[in-house]
Amino acid sequence: MLSPTDTTPRSATISVLVDNESGVLARVIGLFSGRGYNIDSLTVAPVDAAGMHSRINVVTSGTSMVIEQIKAQLDRLVPVHRVADLTMDGPHVARELALVKVIGTGEKRVEAMRIADTFRAHVVDTTLGSFVFELTGATDKIDAFIELMRDLGLAEVSRSGIAALARGSRVI
Amino acid sequence: MSAELTQSGAEILLRALKDQGVEVIFGYPGGAVLPIYDALFKQNAIRHVLVRQEGGAVHAAEGYARSTGKVGVVLVTSGPGATNAVTGLVDALMDSIPIICLTGQVPTHLIGNDAFQEADTTGITRPATKHNYLVKRGEDLARIVHEAFYVARSGRPGPVVIDLPKDIVINPAPYAEPTFSHPSYRPRTEPDLGQIAKAVALMKQAKRPMIYAGGGVINSGPQASETLTKLARLTGFPITNTLMGLGCYPASDPQFLGMLGMHGTYEANLAMHGCDMLLAVGARFDDRVTGRLNAFSQDSRKIHIDIDGSSINKNVPVEVPIIADAGKALDALLAAWEASDAPVDKPALATWWRQIDEWKAKDSLKFTQNMTRGSIIKPQYAIQRLFEITRARKQEVFITTEVGQHQMWAAQHFHFEKPNRWMTSGGLGTMGYGLPAAMGVQIAHPDALVIDIAGEASILMNIQEMGTLSQYRLPVKVFILNNQYMGMVRQWQELLHGSRYSETYSAALPDFVKLADAFHATGMRAQTVDELDDVINAMLDCPTAVIADIAVDQAENCFPMIPSGAAHNQMLLGPEHEASGVGVTDAGMALV
Ligand SMILES: Cc1cc2nc3c(=O)[nH]c(=O)nc-3n(C[C@H](O)[C@H](O)[C@H](O)COP(=O)(O)OP(=O)(O)OC[C@H]3O[C@@H](n4cnc5c(N)ncnc54)[C@H](O)[C@@H]3O)c2cc1C
Ligand SMILES: Cc1ncc(C[n+]2csc(CCOP(=O)(O)OP(=O)(O)O)c2C)c(N)n1
Numbered sequence: 155m156l157s158p159t160d161t162t163p164r165s166a167t168i169s170v171l172v173d174n175e176s177g178v179l180a181r182v183i184g185l186f187s188g189r190g191y192n193i194d195s196l197t198v199a200p201v202d203a204a205g206m207h208s209r210i211n212v213v214t215s216g217t218s219m220v221i222e223q224i225k226a227q228l229d230r231l232v233p234v235h236r237v238a239d240l241t242m243d244g245p246h247v248a249r250e251l252a253l254v255k256v257i258g259t260g261e262k263r264v265e266a267m268r269i270a271d272t273f274r275a276h277v278v279d280t281t282l283g284s285f286v287f288e289l290t291g292a293t294d295k296i297d298a299f300i301e302l303m304r305d306l307g308l309a310e311v312s313r314s315g316i317a318a319l320a321r322g323s324r325v326i
Numbered sequence: 327m328s329a330e331l332t333q334s335g336a337e338i339l340l341r342a343l344k345d346q347g348v349e350v351i352f353g354y355p356g357g358a359v360l361p362i363y364d365a366l367f368k369q370n371a372i373r374h375v376l377v378r379q380e381g382g383a384v385h386a387a388e389g390y391a392r393s394t395g396k397v398g399v400v401l402v403t404s405g406p407g408a409t410n411a412v413t414g415l416v417d418a419l420m421d422s423i424p425i426i427c428l429t430g431q432v433p434t435h436l437i438g439n440d441a442f443q444e445a446d447t448t449g450i451t452r453p454a455t456k457h458n459y460l461v462k463r464g465e466d467l468a469r470i471v472h473e474a475f476y477v478a479r480s481g482r483p484g485p486v487v488i489d490l491p492k493d494i495v496i497n498p499a500p501y502a503e504p505t506f507s508h509p510s511y512r513p514r515t516e517p518d519l520g521q522i523a524k525a526v527a528l529m530k531q532a533k534r535p536m537i538y539a540g541g542g543v544i545n546s547g548p549q550a551s552e553t554l555t556k557l558a559r560l561t562g563f564p565i566t567n568t569l570m571g572l573g574c575y576p577a578s579d580p581q582f583l584g585m586l587g588m589h590g591t592y593e594a595n596l597a598m599h600g601c602d603m604l605l606a607v608g609a610r611f612d613d614r615v616t617g618r619l620n621a622f623s624q625d626s627r628k629i630h631i632d633i634d635g636s637s638i639n640k641n642v643p644v645e646v647p648i649i650a651d652a653g654k655a656l657d658a659l660l661a662a663w664e665a666s667d668a669p670v671d672k673p674a675l676a677t678w679w680r681q682i683d684e685w686k687a688k689d690s691l692k693f694t695q696n697m698t699r700g701s702i703i704k705p706q707y708a709i710q711r712l713f714e715i716t717r718a719r720k721q722e723v724f725i726t727t728e729v730g731q732h733q734m735w736a737a738q739h740f741h742f743e744k745p746n747r748w749m750t751s752g753g754l755g756t757m758g759y760g761l762p763a764a765m766g767v768q769i770a771h772p773d774a775l776v777i778d779i780a781g782e783a784s785i786l787m788n789i790q791e792m793g794t795l796s797q798y799r800l801p802v803k804v805f806i807l808n809n810q811y812m813g814m815v816r817q818w819q820e821l822l823h824g825s826r827y828s829e830t831y832s833a834a835l836p837d838f839v840k841l842a843d844a845f846h847a848t849g850m851r852a853q854t855v856d857e858l859d860d861v862i863n864a865m866l867d868c869p870t871a872v873i874a875d876i877a878v879d880q881a882e883n884c885f886p887m888i889p890s891g892a893a894h895n896q897m898l899l900g901p902e903h904e905a906s907g908v909g910v911t912d913a914g915m916a917l918v
């Protein structure tokens with residue numbers, strides 16, 4: 155049974171399968187803002203060949219009662235087919251992509267390149283004074299990379315937000 | 327588009343409405359909906375009721391829907407027509423009332439251009455509706471209308487907006503037959519029998535059981551009320567209703583403890599506080615009901631039947647959730663109770679009833695009316711007499727209310743034996759709801775007695791609908807408890823803000839008798855207790871719409887009252903009772 159006295163927040167990665175109709179993303183975002191829920195990350199894209207369905211991945215946080223409420227609220231939206239709490243339903247993989255622009259020359263430039271290598275980041279654009287690195291991975295890995303670039307000329311970051319799937323043969 | 331299409335979008339729209347069983351639309355015309363009004367003009371199957379403001383149309387449709395169990399239908403123009411409808415939509419959303427609201431829109435090619443009378447209606451109404459649609463292609467029109475009806479009435483009912491660009495209703499469109507399903511929206515209605523078994527086990531073990539039934543029982547249909555009544559009688563359990571649930575259980579039944587919550591009875595609230603098993607049916611643990619959450623019914627094991635999963639575990643965690651239609655779940659509970667041979671603790675139940683009867687003896691709704699000629703009328707007495715006199719006439723009575731003290735006194739002193747007879751704005755608490763709602767009820771029940779129990783402040787919020795009453799000869803009775811104050815707010819100011827009555831005096835009131843006259847209705851007035859019965863009788867005998875202006879005690883407060891942030895056992899009782907309860911805490915002051 156859920157307990158209102160359990161006030162420790164947890165993070166939850168929720169995947170929502172929706173009809174790809176106009177306004178559906180606004181509905182989901184409006185639900186979060188209107189009811190005061192957090193959105194730490196949000197991604198959306200069509201996921202079938204016909205473009206009929208989209209998958210929305212939301213990373214949110216709250217007490218267990220709040221997370222349950224978020225799922226129930228999402229589930230009752232008319233264009234929503236399925237809601238899955240990947241964090242609770244078993245192991246899952248979550249990845250995001252980041253493009254990171256670093257501007258610098260000399261020793262800092264070399265060091266940035268070296269660190270990018272260990273993180274398996276690719277250089278997708280380069281000039282004599284700048285790199286754009288492309289990096290995929292779990293959120294904490296990307297956070298760590300960006301943190302390291304801070305002293306090496308970090309100029310701009312663009313992140314995709316997370317895409318997530320359950321491990322094994324489970325599907326939502 | 328193929329050459330065989332012979333009907334315009336507007337005609338297709340009306341055909342779809344007709345196939346959905348629509349008999350009446352409440353609406354107001356304008357440029358964007360002219361083609362629809364033209365199509366209405368050319369047919370007789372659907373009746374249109376012209377309101378005086380779009381807000382009135384939505385409340386009228388709510389009254390129509392709540393008193394019939396059907397979907398209420400509204401038609402308004404783009405821009406200001408749609409924005410005027412928003413309050414009613416949120417009202418219907420909060421109170422789970424099925425409404426279809428058709429809004430005009432500028433033609434598709436002008437959308438986004440700040441065109442004349444353009445508003446982002448789907449954007450504005452997204453959080454105000456259960457769902458909304460913008461029809462972008464004629465071939466989607468009929469399907470969307472049918473889908474919208476399905477969405478509005480199934481699961482937890484609610485308002486649905488269909489935004490109709492003008493070109494869509496002008497151009498020819500194909501028809502599609504009604505559908506009764508939806509690819510993604512499939513609310514669960516059948517209960518899980520494992521959960522039912524768990525529920526019956528808890529109910530059988532109970533020593534201090536309690537049933538808490540709400541508006542969801544009424545949403546489920548009259549059959550659910552009958553099953554609930556059977557179940558309560560069979561188990562012998564005490565039962566209370568929320569404001570929205572009144573009528574789902576016969577008020578005259580000895581097992582009925584009256585309404586619970588902020589202005590509920592002493593016995594209902596203390597029984598909620600002290601029970602060891604709580605069966606909640608179609609009720610959403612609203613803050614007006616629970617009081618301070620961490621003190622709410624702490625010792626009870628809880629079963630919760632609700633068709634909407636998001637109502638369960640929202641405020642109060644429960645042990646046995648049952649996501650299902652109330653009627654179906656109650657049927658299953660009744661059958662499982664009858665089939666179970668687990669013993670019940672009869673002596674414990676008898677002790678519990680002795681305790682409840684002691685609480686009942688407190689007579690928490692008691693008030694004293696001075697019957698001497700010329701005495702001022704107590705508002706509770708006015709409602710008590712209205713109830714007694716209408717009951718004696720044995721006519722079918724429907725009551726609507728505005729919002730405020732009069733609404734609470736009506737809930738306490740007018741009693742209902744059947745569902746769908748009591749229409750009030752509970753969740754949003756919309757002043758101005760009662761008159762248009764009564765209009766909608768009277769349209770649906772032309773021969774019934776329909777009374778709006780009103781406050782002098784609320785009634786002015788939609789007073790223009792007196793014109794509609796007059797045009798359609800709807801004999802609605804407006805019974806104003808005139809205390810010359812926004813009484814409910816004044817009461818909070820008295821109790822919480824040192825009697826500083828900031829802006830709550832109803833200054834410069836109209837002469838309601840003359841106002842009735844101006845609208846071709848009949849006005850009457852009672853100023854003292856000796857005049858009351860005559861005015862009530864004259865009002866009920868009058869063939870036209872009536873405004874009865876009843877001058878009542880301005881200082882009267884509504885008790886019992888659980889102040890915001892207090893617990894059920896910290897109720898304030900009226901002056902008839904010795905001092906009781908608590909003051910308001912600082913945390914409570916910040917609540918509404
Ligand atoms: C001035 C004022 C004072 C108030 N004071 C009080 C008070 O003292 N006491 C009080 O009770 N209220 C009071 N209210 C009303 C209060 O704000 C709420 O509107 C009310 O308590 C909610 O009633 P409910 O729980 O029955 O839910 P409703 O709002 O009627 O909701 C119905 C519930 O049933 C569910 N449901 C719908 N259809 C079905 C179905 N077919 N099967 C099963 N479940 C279904 C819904 O999902 C929902 O959870 C007051 C309001 C005002 C304006
Ligand atoms: C549209 C709207 N505005 C404001 C309120 C806040 N409010 C609640 S009750 C009330 C006073 C109602 O006064 P009246 O209609 O005279 O009823 P009384 O309480 O005096 O019986 C007000 C202003 C509201 N519920 N609705």
Ligand SMILES: [Mg+2]
Pocket residue numbers: 730781782783807808809810811812813
């Ligand atoms: Mg008043």
